[in-house]
Amino acid sequence: xKYMLLIHGSGDGCTPQExxxxxxxxxEAGIFVSGESLAEQALATSVTIGESGERVVTDGPxxxxxxxxxxxxVIDVPDLDAATxxxxxxxxxxxxxxxxxxxxxxxx
Amino acid sequence: MPxxxxxxxxxxxxxxxxxxLAALVRRFGxxxxxxxxxxxxxxxxxxxxxxxxxxxxxxxxxxxTARRRAVDRLRRDKAYAAxxxxxxVEADRAAPAAPEADGGLPDERLRLFFTCxxxxxxxxxRGALTLRYLAGLTTVxxxxxxxxxxxxxxxxxxxxxKKISGARIPFRVPEPHELPSRLPGVLQAIxxxxxxxxxxxxxxxxxxxxxxxxxxxxxxxxxRLLPAEREVAGLLALMLLTHARRDARTGPDGxxxxxxxxxxxxWDRVMIDEGEPxxxxxxxxxxPGPYGVQAAIAALHSTAAxxxxxxxPQIVLLYDVLRSLTPSPVVDLNRxxxxxxxxxxxxxxxxxxxxxxxPQLRGLHVxxxxxxxxxxxxxxxxxxxxxxxxxxxxxxxxxxRLHLRQRLSEVxxx
Numbered sequence: 001x002k003y004m005l006l007i008h009g010s011g012d013g014c015t016p017q018e019x020x021x022x023x024x025x026x027x028e029a030g031i032f033v034s035g036e037s038l039a040e041q042a043l044a045t046s047v048t049i050g051e052s053g054e055r056v057v058t059d060g061p062x063x064x065x066x067x068x069x070x071x072x073x074v075i076d077v078p079d080l081d082a083a084t085x086x087x088x089x090x091x092x093x094x095x096x097x098x099x100x101x102x103x104x105x106x107x108x
Numbered sequence: 109m110p111x112x113x114x115x116x117x118x119x120x121x122x123x124x125x126x127x128x129l130a131a132l133v134r135r136f137g138x139x140x141x142x143x144x145x146x147x148x149x150x151x152x153x154x155x156x157x158x159x160x161x162x163x164x165x166x167x168x169x170x171x172x173t174a175r176r177r178a179v180d181r182l183r184r185d186k187a188y189a190a191x192x193x194x195x196x197v198e199a200d201r202a203a204p205a206a207p208e209a210d211g212g213l214p215d216e217r218l219r220l221f222f223t224c225x226x227x228x229x230x231x232x233x234r235g236a237l238t239l240r241y242l243a244g245l246t247t248v249x250x251x252x253x254x255x256x257x258x259x260x261x262x263x264x265x266x267x268x269x270k271k272i273s274g275a276r277i278p279f280r281v282p283e284p285h286e287l288p289s290r291l292p293g294v295l296q297a298i299x300x301x302x303x304x305x306x307x308x309x310x311x312x313x314x315x316x317x318x319x320x321x322x323x324x325x326x327x328x329x330x331x332r333l334l335p336a337e338r339e340v341a342g343l344l345a346l347m348l349l350t351h352a353r354r355d356a357r358t359g360p361d362g363x364x365x366x367x368x369x370x371x372x373x374x375w376d377r378v379m380i381d382e383g384e385p386x387x388x389x390x391x392x393x394x395x396p397g398p399y400g401v402q403a404a405i406a407a408l409h410s411t412a413a414x415x416x417x418x419x420x421p422q423i424v425l426l427y428d429v430l431r432s433l434t435p436s437p438v439v440d441l442n443r444x445x446x447x448x449x450x451x452x453x454x455x456x457x458x459x460x461x462x463x464x465x466x467p468q469l470r471g472l473h474v475x476x477x478x479x480x481x482x483x484x485x486x487x488x489x490x491x492x493x494x495x496x497x498x499x500x501x502x503x504x505x506x507x508x509r510l511h512l513r514q515r516l517s518e519v520x521x522x
Contacts, residue, residue: 001276079278103275
């Protein structure tokens, strides 16, 4: 079953080496489906279609540092316990950061 | 159906329902289907057994019938069967199936205990799930246990089941290294059932014996499944030693009787005798856990002839240990009451006053009630009356309210 691990927080409490080690272990375990690290929040742009159909493009949003989505992994593991184990090992879970584990809907 | 057969059939279902359900969940990895075929097998038994007699191995009969129903279902629904087959493969990959005990059902209930108390489920629902699936209560009975409308409980159970299947919370026993973080959740789920039954948070009865006894039954099952876990022994001991006092806790008028005023000859010696060796188990062979320590405190009360010969210094020390294991203002409150017994009311009152304004005690009647009791013993009646009135404004169950009203009129009379 596929789960998305959403990495919230700055991730600044960990060294690049720790992130690289984690990434390597996810790939070597054969569970990696996809994953990206997102550029800083200051570069974010929001888009919405207004009530009269107009396109509204704005700078932001600016969430609190610990709520910022910093990246994600999609992994394929047997169950929620396996998914939370991988989430707990991620450097993003430490130093005030948190991981949210969401099952991915699969349309068969 | 003749009464004796119905009674024996119901007794068997009580014992077998959870076992059967757990074995089917293990086999098919699907709680919904396991529940449905369990009910169907029991209905079939209600039809057949009065005619054919109760089979020699009722559990095996039920399991065979339930499995046959499950296979029928899978034949009808190929897509579902394919999904279940996949689940089965993944479950076997995760942990090979336990060999079945000769002729009997494999006992898969331990897995189900851990699923029902899984940390990814809302804490408030874990006791309800445990009652529903391990104790085998109906949704109506579970709703009654928690004093919520049936509709509300049904929704909570459906939502929890949906999370179990949707997020795929596994049916598995945690590895030994995971137990220290996972077992407390299971113990807490059982203890929450017990405390709900023991000091009903609202309603006419102080003790809902049926609920406390379900918790005891679950505690005994868990003790058999995890004989080496000392905190399981501690929890069972705590529940036994507390429940042993049930008949002495309310007077003929239905009011609560405090521990020091209870007629100790009414305490259930059989339960105390079952509980005391478990305390020894819980405290031997390593540092004690919170349930073991609380059981030890309960045991010191059980062995004392009366309140004055109780070993209060030892009880205070045990509360110190408990405070280091699970710090909480509620533990501090109980410790303050024990200090009052050891060193006098003034000392206890000073500690209680230090807890004033604790957010975790706000809204709980036990805090003003404990203060009121110490003030009453000190003869400070106007202050005691005020504190009793405050407690009355917060107390839940009728027996507690009756007790507080009696005390209030007593101190007002001075």
